Amino acid sequence: MKSLRIHPDDNVEVRLDGDRAGHKFALHPIREGGLVLKYGYPIGVATHDIAPGEWVHTHNTHTRLSGESAYTYDPAARPTAATGFPPRTFQGYRRRDGRVGIRNDLFVIPTVACVNTVCRRIAAAFRTRYPDAPLPLVLEHPYGCSQLAEDHARTASTLAALARHPNAAGALVVGLGCENNTLDSFRERMHGFDGHPVAYLRAQDDGDEVETGVRALVSFAETCAGDRRVTLPESELVVGLKCGGSDGLSGLTANSVIGCVSDRLSNRGGTTVFTEIPELFGAEDLLLNRCETREVFKRAAGMLNDFKRYYLSHNLPVYENPSPGNKEGGITTLEEKSLGCVHKSGRAIVTDVLDYGATVRKRGVNMLWGPGNDPCACTALAASGCHLILFSTGRGTPYGTVVPTLKIASNTPLAEKKPEWIDFDAGVVATAAETVESAGEKLYELVLETASGKPARNETHGYQEICIFKDGVTL
Numbered sequence: 001m002k003s004l005r006i007h008p009d010d011n012v013e014v015r016l017d018g019d020r021a022g023h024k025f026a027l028h029p030i031r032e033g034g035l036v037l038k039y040g041y042p043i044g045v046a047t048h049d050i051a052p053g054e055w056v057h058t059h060n061t062h063t064r065l066s067g068e069s070a071y072t073y074d075p076a077a078r079p080t081a082a083t084g085f086p087p088r089t090f091q092g093y094r095r096r097d098g099r100v101g102i103r104n105d106l107f108v109i110p111t112v113a114c115v116n117t118v119c120r121r122i123a124a125a126f127r128t129r130y131p132d133a134p135l136p137l138v139l140e141h142p143y144g145c146s147q148l149a150e151d152h153a154r155t156a157s158t159l160a161a162l163a164r165h166p167n168a169a170g171a172l173v174v175g176l177g178c179e180n181n182t183l184d185s186f187r188e189r190m191h192g193f194d195g196h197p198v199a200y201l202r203a204q205d206d207g208d209e210v211e212t213g214v215r216a217l218v219s220f221a222e223t224c225a226g227d228r229r230v231t232l233p234e235s236e237l238v239v240g241l242k243c244g245g246s247d248g249l250s251g252l253t254a255n256s257v258i259g260c261v262s263d264r265l266s267n268r269g270g271t272t273v274f275t276e277i278p279e280l281f282g283a284e285d286l287l288l289n290r291c292e293t294r295e296v297f298k299r300a301a302g303m304l305n306d307f308k309r310y311y312l313s314h315n316l317p318v319y320e321n322p323s324p325g326n327k328e329g330g331i332t333t334l335e336e337k338s339l340g341c342v343h344k345s346g347r348a349i350v351t352d353v354l355d356y357g358a359t360v361r362k363r364g365v366n367m368l369w370g371p372g373n374d375p376c377a378c379t380a381l382a383a384s385g386c387h388l389i390l391f392s393t394g395r396g397t398p399y400g401t402v403v404p405t406l407k408i409a410s411n412t413p414l415a416e417k418k419p420e421w422i423d424f425d426a427g428v429v430a431t432a433a434e435t436v437e438s439a440g441e442k443l444y445e446l447v448l449e450t451a452s453g454k455p456a457r458n459e460t461h462g463y464q465e466i467c468i469f470k471d472g473v474t475l
Helices: 113-129 149-163 183-189 209-224 254-267 284-288 294-313 324-328 334-345 374-383 412-417 436-451
Strands: 012-015 024-026 035-038 041-046 089-094 105-110 168-175 198-202 230-233 238-243 271-274 350-354 364-368 388-393 405-409
Touching: 012 035, 041 334, 089 436, 105 113, 105 149, 105 209, 113 168, 113 209, 149 168, 149 183, 149 374, 168 183, 168 209, 183 198, 198 209, 238 254, 238 334, 238 374, 254 271, 254 334, 254 364, 254 388, 254 405, 254 436, 271 334, 284 294, 284 334, 294 350, 374 388, 388 436, 405 412, 405 436
Parallel strands: 105 168, 168 198, 238 271, 238 388, 271 364, 350 364, 388 405
Antiparallel strands: 012 024, 035 041, 089 230
């Protein structure tokens, strides 16, 4: 069996194949209370003496994380990202407001959960009459009413952001008529938008809401029938970065390969967006020192501690992670998970910090408020304007949101077992069949192909959902 010592300072090595692939084994004696080092950083402390060759996991290692942290800004410690990449292009849609989309989808967006089925019926009726047209994407969700304060604002802003998404050729917004998330307030959030046509339907006021909705979709379909892809520079792309169902190989293979894509796109003037903030705990300095300015650093540090306060306000420890599946795959503590997770963002400068439901304002690497939860985080990435998402996984998941969600497997057995889920096998890095850099080049090619129209697995199989973050009272 093959193993790898990632960093010269590490006192554990990672098994790359065979039984317990992705798990850690001690290289040297580790005394009780001593630090366990992986990636050159502490991932926890030994709870009792660990002998050389012994399995290092939850039975003998514990997290060092506790509450809020006092972060320091040291830009001199930031790494240097690779440069000198040749320019590339893709085939996308130029919207009438100048933005770029990579799909020509029709969105049906309920303002409130009460009309989810109405929206499904509208989409189904449209498809029945026009079988050759794409099935409209219905953005079902359980909210839009009986919410207060930040929950209500988060729902409303996220849905409006999705209605403006450049991957849509048209958006039908369907309300009931008595909900908090009113059509009038929705229109206010859409004020001045002219990227694609948007129609509004108030179900309580319409005699046949399904027929009215179908007519709106027909109008959209006729309007976009003449849309054609044009050659666009890679700098127009906005790519989301996500991991879910991680294992002990994710940081070494899939996340590192994604990091190469992030660096390349950033170097060419494009944009990547990084979220799942709680999965930075224990690896914060690796990201914070890359902040472009002290002001960006302050906002990023504030976001991290804000999420820690969220945990503590619910009387939960900040280290309530990793998941059972993560542990089965070899991840022992949140620090270890975070140190692997942060690799997805590469080494480029962090240029901006975004709230949940906000859209990208600056090119480069963006840090987006959001939880680790896959559906909530992917929805936030889509709402921020990401054209597609690079989603690494070691355990496997079919989940996808309403933009192409490319799944990158951390290990080859997963890619071979779940070809209907997985778009790219980064496990070739663990077998030394590819370097991280060469695999990154191939993944970048897939990104450009997907941006040019090649469907992701989640699109092919209809895994296209949203889930909006909630934290508060339901009336």
